[in-house]
Amino acid sequence: xxxxxxxxxxxxxxxxxxxxxxxxxxxxxxxxxxxxxxxxxxxxxxxxxxxxxxxxxxxxx
Numbered sequence: 249x250x251x252x253x254x255x256x257x258x259x260x261x262x263x264x265x266x267x268x269x270x271x272x273x274x275x276x277x278x279x280x281x282x283x284x285x286x287x288x289x290x291x292x293x294x295x296x297x298x299x300x301x302x303x304x305x306x307x308x309x
């Protein structure tokens with residue numbers, strides 16, 4: 249179980265790091281645009297992402 253957690257964590261780091269590594273200018277513009285959004289929208293986006301992640305976990309088992 250712990251091995252699966254660390255493997256998933258490693259994949260998250262790889263995926264999250266690929267944007268700034270490969271497209272630093274686009275990534276910076278994206279972050280700037282994201283920071284201008286209202287908090288309620290960011291909360292909704294986060295909620296959708298968590299829900300999709302939970303659904304993936306549920307259906308993978």
